[in-house]
Structures are given as C-alpha cells and as structure tokens.
Amino acid sequence: MEKYYWITTYGCQMNVHESEKIAGILRARGYKQGKSEEEADIVVFNTCCIRENAENHAYGNIGALKKLKKSRPSMLIAVGGCMTQQAGAAEKLRKKFPFVDIVFGTHNLPVLGELIDKKLAGKKAVVDVWEKEGEADTEDISYRTSYPNAWVNIMYGCNNFCSYCIVPYVRGRERSRESGAIVKEVNALLDQGYKEITLLGQNVNSYGNDREDCTFWQLLNKICERKEKFRLRFMTSNPKDFGEDLVRTIADNEQICHLVHLPVQAGSDRILKLMNRKYTAKEYLEKVEMLRKYVPDCQLTTDIMVGFPTETEEDFQATLSLVKEARFSTAFTFVYSRRSGTVAAGMDGQIPEEVQKDRIMRLVELVNAQTRELSAAYRGKTIEVLCEDYDAKRGLYLGRDEYGRMGYFKSETNKVGDFVKLKVSGTSGVSLDCELCEDTKE
C-alpha cells in the first residue's frame, strides 16, 4: 500500500528548506508526496513564531484537522519548527490539540524518522523537543523541490539577540558548517544541474566565527572557484557585520548576484539602540554607499519594522527618510509583534494598534512607489532571467533577473532551468511583462 505525506510550512526560507529535509526523511521511510491533507498518512506542520499572526495561522490550521483525524485515526499529525521550540509550547499544543501525535523541535528535526517509528510502535503521543542544539551537518537528507534554485544552509542559530526577536531562543547559538562540506555540497548540486545556489543563515556575515577554517567572504571565493555559469545568492546579511572584504568579493566574482538583502529595521538611532541592532542609521548608509562604490549596479532590499515600543512619529519619519536615501528596490515590512520571553516584550510604551496600522500603511505606500519607479526604468530594456517555473493560469513562464526582479514571458518550449534573454515590454507593479528575445528561441 502506498503511504502519502503532506507538509505545511510557515516562516522563512530556512523553514522552507527544512521542509525539504523533512520530505527527505519521510521519503526514506517510504512515504510519497500526497495531493492533499485528505489523502495523507502523515501531515507535518513546520511552524514559525516570528510574529503572532504566524503562530495563529498554524494553530488555526492544526485545529482544522481535528475532524479529519477523527474520521481517519490512523493518520499521523506531527508538529515541529520554531513554535514548538519555545518554552512551554509543546505542552500548550498538546493541551489544545490532544489529537496531535508527534511534537518535535528545530534541534531534533534530523531524528523525526525515529520519532515516527516510536509513535507507530505505541499508542502514546511522542513529544520530544531538545533544549540543546543538534549537529550542524544534516544537509544531505534534503528532497529538493525548488529547481533550478537550491537552498544550502551554511550555519544555524543566531547570537544577536535583537530585543524584539524570538529566533535566538528557538534556534540556539550560531553553529557554522564546515566549509569543505558546504563546497562539496554546492559542487554536487551544480553537477546535478542546479543553476542557482542560495546560502542560508540568520547572519551569514558571522559565518565561521565559531571555527578556524574560513570566513564568509572566503567561503564565497571557494564556491566561486567553480567557473561555469551559475548564480550565487545569500541571505541574510546583518549590517553590523557587513564589511569591505565581502563587498570586494561580490565585485570580484561574476557568479555572485548584485542583490544584497540588508535588513535595516528602523531609521531612528534611538530605536535601533533599543532594538540592540548595534549600528546607527548613518553607519548603515555608509555601508550602502561602500557597496555602491564597488558594485555600482547593486540593488538593495531590506526588512523594516514599525511600531516598536516607544516609537514616535519623529522616529517613524526617520525610517521613511532612510528608505528614500538607501533607495531600496523593495522591502519586507512588518508591524512589531510582542514575543514573550524577548527583552522588548517587557518594555514600556507598547504602541497602540491603530498607530501601528497607520504607520505600516504609509511605509508600504512609499516602498511600493519606489519599487514601481524602478520597474518603470526597466521598460524597453533587455534582461537575462533564470527561468524558474511555468504559471499554468497565465500560460506564461517566469524567471528572475540577478536583481531579483520577476519577468513573465511566453515560450513554445519548456525553458525552466534555462538562462534566457527577455525584452521588457511593460510592467505590472513589481513584475515585468516580457518577450523572449530571438537569440534564445530554439
């Protein structure tokens, strides 16, 4: 009898990639990808707790499975990821949803297969969340679904303790993988035909701080020794550790995309200090300037938060000015969410919801205007994209240029995984409407 799995993922790229590892573990146990939760023999929720709404989402979807579980008690439900790793969360989850069979954390993801065996051998729910970090090298278990891009973790955890952020509590301390293992894995992926490698870490610039062999920019150089055509991306860079060595490395290696994601969070020095970000707005802008000096065409994206405790209208105005000055091509914008256990959760001066809403709307408006302006500048230009997928609804292929801009185009032949040249005929907000250039047609 065939056995099927279904995985629901919340949160960041790191979690998306970890779901590929979960899929690898399930496939090694004989499960195949199902078409829906309804036909699955095991449903896994890979959760996120970065903001309250991410948690509410997961809670809602787990709760919605109660009926299905009642009608098919043999179906296993497993919940893992960052949410379960919080203090007391596993107990809370079991209490709220007694029908959940397995609860695991971020640190023991690699042993999920054994937890499944244990559950299948007995009646009791299996709850196993490790407090201590696990091994750093667990990459080869992935079942990848993101061709032509492949995600590669270079490190786990975070040491920064930004005052609003739950990640250091649920992901543990920084652990860098051995550089030789990373280079070997990247080479194997390129051998298999992957065209884009995205290196993952909460703060890739501190890669190697916990070991002797290699820094982040040295790691990039090692990867770029491979001379064939591919794209190399990485995220996330923390401005406090973003240095000239790295910028030179970006300029020197043509495989590295000219797009840097450099989360700024806020434009007010007082707020940045309260956030424990360890840089000022001026220092941030100086780094942007340095990047543009070495890599003049480099695009910049960022993360910004509004409504942090005590944020005044003046502080918020400083954020708007910084957005203009840094000329971000786009930004991920968030309303501050109080995370229990973090330093900011205990701060006085939490901002009322209506003020937060008003600020996020004004910020989004500004960011969108800047993105549209950059899109408009694309009209009539020729770009090169790496074709990622086919959008069956629109009947169009899609791919990104090196700056992360998405272009849509028509093609008679399958272009997924190919670098293709496109002429930009128009823009619709963020994405570009394009035509395939003659020289890339077959």
Ligand code: SAH
């Ligand atoms: N390691 C990355 C970010 C990881 S979390 C970095 O340091 O930049 C992704 C983004 O979520 C953060 O950049 C921040 O903007 C946002 N975020 C984190 N905690 C948050 C909170 N409590 N409320 C709202 N947004 C938050």
Ligand code: SF4
């Ligand atoms: Fe969170 Fe800061 Fe670490 Fe990023 S660097 S994961 S925002 S604590």
Ligand code: F3S
């Ligand atoms: Fe990522 Fe969410 Fe965890 S953003 S690291 S999945 S808390």
